[in-house]
Amino acid sequence: MPEAMTLKTDFALRNKLRITGAIVFETAWRIGSGKEGETMSDLGVVLDPTGQPVLPGSSLKGKLRSTCESLSHSLGLSACLLNVEASGVPCVSDVKYYHKVRQDYQRASAGELSQRLGWIEKYTCHVCKLFGSPVRRSRLRISDGRLDSWTGVVQVRDGVVLDRDSHTAVDGLKYDYEVVPAGSRFRISIDLENHCDDDLALLGAAIFEWHAGGSLGGFSSRGLGRFRLQDVDLATVDFSDAAQRLRFLTNRTDESRFTKPAQGWEAYFGERINERLSTLGASAKEV
Numbered sequence: 001m002p003e004a005m006t007l008k009t010d011f012a013l014r015n016k017l018r019i020t021g022a023i024v025f026e027t028a029w030r031i032g033s034g035k036e037g038e039t040m041s042d043l044g045v046v047l048d049p050t051g052q053p054v055l056p057g058s059s060l061k062g063k064l065r066s067t068c069e070s071l072s073h074s075l076g077l078s079a080c081l082l083n084v085e086a087s088g089v090p091c092v093s094d095v096k097y098y099h100k101v102r103q104d105y106q107r108a109s110a111g112e113l114s115q116r117l118g119w120i121e122k123y124t125c126h127v128c129k130l131f132g133s134p135v136r137r138s139r140l141r142i143s144d145g146r147l148d149s150w151t152g153v154v155q156v157r158d159g160v161v162l163d164r165d166s167h168t169a170v171d172g173l174k175y176d177y178e179v180v181p182a183g184s185r186f187r188i189s190i191d192l193e194n195h196c197d198d199d200l201a202l203l204g205a206a207i208f209e210w211h212a213g214g215s216l217g218g219f220s221s222r223g224l225g226r227f228r229l230q231d232v233d234l235a236t237v238d239f240s241d242a243a244q245r246l247r248f249l250t251n252r253t254d255e256s257r258f259t260k261p262a263q264g265w266e267a268y269f270g271e272r273i274n275e276r277l278s279t280l281g282a283s284a285k286e287v
C-alpha cells in the first residue's frame, strides 16, 4: 500500500519554511472596512482600535493565492481557480465537481480514511494543495502585517459615480473614500509546512513577483495599492535532521529554533524553479 504509506507521513511534521519580509507601499492603498470611515468618509479603511492601518493576513493570503494561480501554468502546475468548468482543471475544491466524482470514490473504497485522503489528493490541483480548500487544510499561513511605519494620517479622496455606458460622471453623484498614504511599511511572515519541491518552485516564483512589485487592496485600477516585498529572508527546519529537530524543540526564540539556509532567498528559490522547469523540458523532449 505505497499510497497509504505516503499519506500517513503527511500527519507528521517533516519540514518548515518561514519567509519574512517587508511590504512597502509605493502608492496610497486601501483595504476597505465595508463601512463609513473614521473621517466620516463614505468608504473607510480597516484600522485597529488605536487608529493605525491594518494589513490583514487574509488579504495577503488571497493576493498570494492569485499570484500563484497566475504563475502556475508557466511552471507546468495546475490551478482550478475554484471553478473547474472555467479552468478545465479537475479539483474537488469546486463543490460541483466534488459531488460529481464523489460517487466514483464511494464505489472504489470501503470508506477508509487513508483511501479518502488518497482520493482527495488525486483530485486536488497544485494551488489548492498549497493554499487549502473546503476539503483540505492549508499548509500555508500568513500573519497580519505588523506596522513598521506610516505617515500617521488617513487621507480622504473624492470619487465620482460613472455611467457605465457613456463613461461620464453622473451629475450630483459623488462619494469620498479613505486611503492610507504611500510609504507605509509592514513586516510580514509566511509559514509553510511539509513542502515539496513543487510548492517551493511555485511559492518562490510568487516571491520573485512580489519583490518586483504588484498591487494589493481596492481601487488598483486607479493606481492604488502598488507595493514591493523587500528585505526577504528565509529560515527552515528539517525534522529529519536530529540536530535541527532538537534545536527547534528546545529553544524559545524563532532565531534559535530555525536554521538559516546557506544560500540567499534568490538562489534558494531560483534553484527550485530551475529544477521544476528542467523537468518540464525533459518531458517535452520525451513527447
Ligand SMILES: [Zn+2]
Pocket (backbone or CB within 6 Å): 079, 080, 081, 082, 091, 092, 093, 124, 125, 126, 127, 128, 129, 133
Ligand atoms: Zn483547486
